[in-house]
Amino acid sequence: MTGKRLEDALPWLFVIGLLLMWQLACVMFAIPKFVLPSPTLIAVSLRDHVGPIVEHSAATLARTLVGLTIAVALGVLLGLAIGSSRIIYRGLYPVLVGFNSIPKVAVVPVFVIWFGIGTIPAVLTAFLVSFFPIAVNVATGLATIEPELLDVMRALGARKGKILLKIGLPRSMPYFFASLKIAVTLAFVGTIISETVAANSGIGYLMMAATANFDTPLVFAGLFVIAVLGIVMYALFALIEQRMTFWAKRGEGLMT
Amino acid sequence: MRPFVDIADASFNYEGRGGVTPALAGVTLRIDRGEFVAVVGPSGCGKSTLLKLVSGLDLAKAGTVSVAERAVSGPLNIVGMAFQNPVMLPWRTTVDNVLLPLEIVEPHASRLRTERQRYRNRAREILSVVGLDGFADHYPWQLSGGMQQRTSLCRALIHEPELLLLDEPFGALDAFTREELWVVLENLWRKQKFTAILVTHDLTEAVYLADTVHVCSKRPGRIVTSRVVDLPRPRDVYATEFVSIVRALKDDIVEVRGV
Numbered sequence: 054m055t056g057k058r059l060e061d062a063l064p065w066l067f068v069i070g071l072l073l074m075w076q077l078a079c080v081m082f083a084i085p086k087f088v089l090p091s092p093t094l095i096a097v098s099l100r101d102h103v104g105p106i107v108e109h110s111a112a113t114l115a116r117t118l119v120g121l122t123i124a125v126a127l128g129v130l131l132g133l134a135i136g137s138s139r140i141i142y143r144g145l146y147p148v149l150v151g152f153n154s155i156p157k158v159a160v161v162p163v164f165v166i167w168f169g170i171g172t173i174p175a176v177l178t179a180f181l182v183s184f185f186p187i188a189v190n191v192a193t194g195l196a197t198i199e200p201e202l203l204d205v206m207r208a209l210g211a212r213k214g215k216i217l218l219k220i221g222l223p224r225s226m227p228y229f230f231a232s233l234k235i236a237v238t239l240a241f242v243g244t245i246i247s248e249t250v251a252a253n254s255g256i257g258y259l260m261m262a263a264t265a266n267f268d269t270p271l272v273f274a275g276l277f278v279i280a281v282l283g284i285v286m287y288a289l290f291a292l293i294e295q296r297m298t299f300w301a302k303r304g305e306g307l308m309t
Numbered sequence: 310m311r312p313f314v315d316i317a318d319a320s321f322n323y324e325g326r327g328g329v330t331p332a333l334a335g336v337t338l339r340i341d342r343g344e345f346v347a348v349v350g351p352s353g354c355g356k357s358t359l360l361k362l363v364s365g366l367d368l369a370k371a372g373t374v375s376v377a378e379r380a381v382s383g384p385l386n387i388v389g390m391a392f393q394n395p396v397m398l399p400w401r402t403t404v405d406n407v408l409l410p411l412e413i414v415e416p417h418a419s420r421l422r423t424e425r426q427r428y429r430n431r432a433r434e435i436l437s438v439v440g441l442d443g444f445a446d447h448y449p450w451q452l453s454g455g456m457q458q459r460t461s462l463c464r465a466l467i468h469e470p471e472l473l474l475l476d477e478p479f480g481a482l483d484a485f486t487r488e489e490l491w492v493v494l495e496n497l498w499r500k501q502k503f504t505a506i507l508v509t510h511d512l513t514e515a516v517y518l519a520d521t522v523h524v525c526s527k528r529p530g531r532i533v534t535s536r537v538v539d540l541p542r543p544r545d546v547y548a549t550e551f552v553s554i555v556r557a558l559k560d561d562i563v564e565v566r567g568v
């Protein structure tokens with residue numbers, strides 16, 4: 054096997070090794086399945102409940118994507134506003150930081166009072182946990198524009214909107230994509246937090262229901278599905294990032 | 310008739326948290342149309358501030374600055390600028406970097422959409438004047454520092470500005486590249502016939518390129534001496550007359566630094 058092929062196989066080898074150790078531990082120490090089910094039991098549970106799992110994960114995925122879309126739209130707008138206006142930076146930014154430090158689980162009950170249980174609180178929670186890193190990163194991209202570049206643009210008579218369009222937006226794209234990879238995983242966390250508390254569908258709800266029945270293999274099957282969804286979304290955004298901001302990554306960084 | 314650039318008793322100071330820092334105190338400078346002028350002086354004497362006043366990026370706190378018979382009251386789009394840091398846009402190829410000013414300055418900005426190809430050809434033409442044919446479709450990080458600086462000159466000149474402002478453009482380059490770029494710049498100047506103001510600490514560079522070299526005092530800056538360089542171009546940096554002008558300027562600077 055060549056070095057490149059080995060490198061591509063590495064994540065799979067790691068996962069297989071981990072699952073083998075897990076399986077071995079469950080068998081050797083005779084761990085009861087309601088404490089820690091073995092990977093084979095989880096696989097069986099996945100197969101037995103494939104219908105409901107697909108249905109519930111579709112609900113979770115949809116909520117997460119809607120929440121993330123709103124987060125991207127508002128996060129980018131807010132980031133552009135914070136990064137280009139001193140008044141907004143001084144006035145709004147501290148408020149945002151304060152708001153972001155509130156644990157989002159604590160907000161879910163409020164959403165339930167306002168909107169009832171189900172989709173809306175889940176979407177809102179996904180949005181709330183994921184928009185902050187986007188806004189901060191886009192603002193950082195704008196804040197790090199070289200002053201000489203601004204001088205060149207201003208000397209040519211460019212207005213702020215034009216500078217934002219020609220320099221600011223493309224300049225902040227690498228920051229935006231870095232934050233998007235964080236935001237997508239956070240959005241899943243948000244949706245599932247809300248589903249575990251206030252929903253009658255979604256992977257979070259499925260796991261809570263399974264917990265109530267002491268069906269631990271199904272709980273773990275849920276965790277597995279969430280992990281897969283997270284990885285797929287992350288990989289998708291990493292791919293888009295590579296296409297869009299190839300110019301920002303020139304070497305291997307510090308990796309040897 | 311008034312000179313093309315007419316700075317009369319202009320002053321400027323920066324106001325920051327540490328109080329008021331005077332940068333220029335009563336600068337008087339006249340530059341004729343088509344003239345190449347260099348401003349030299351000890352570091353921190355406000356040379357860069359002078360360029361900002363001429364470009365309209367900053368406005369004089371006292372005195373007057375006028376360009377092309379009009380008082381400067383804001384940015385002028387007849388100006389091109391290049392700095393020590395070439396500041397390319399890494400997401401654009403060389404030719405698209407050069408096109409940037411045309412996307413902003415009218416009437417080009419509105420024509421660009423329909424006549425993109427014609428403008429691209431124009432950008433390629435100027436790139437080949439500075440010796441960058443074959444690099445138009447490269448990205449900035451694929452170019453050496455000297456090549457980036459050539460691109461930066463092209464970007465400063467693509468909209469055919471009447472006034473070129475250069476803030477130590479060759480300061481970060483090695484000696485060989487620097488001297489090559491003097492020739493490139495001189496050729497561009499002879500071809501496009503713009504007025505140029507070059508800020509530099511390199512006295513040889515100033516004497517090689519400029520018709521007149523102005524010496525700036527230490528901060529807060531004003532012009533203390535001006536020396537006309539009346540030598541035929543292209544100039545020989547080892548000629549006796551050349552060397553003696555450089556030496557005289559060096560003595561001027563030692564005097565203004567007061568050490």
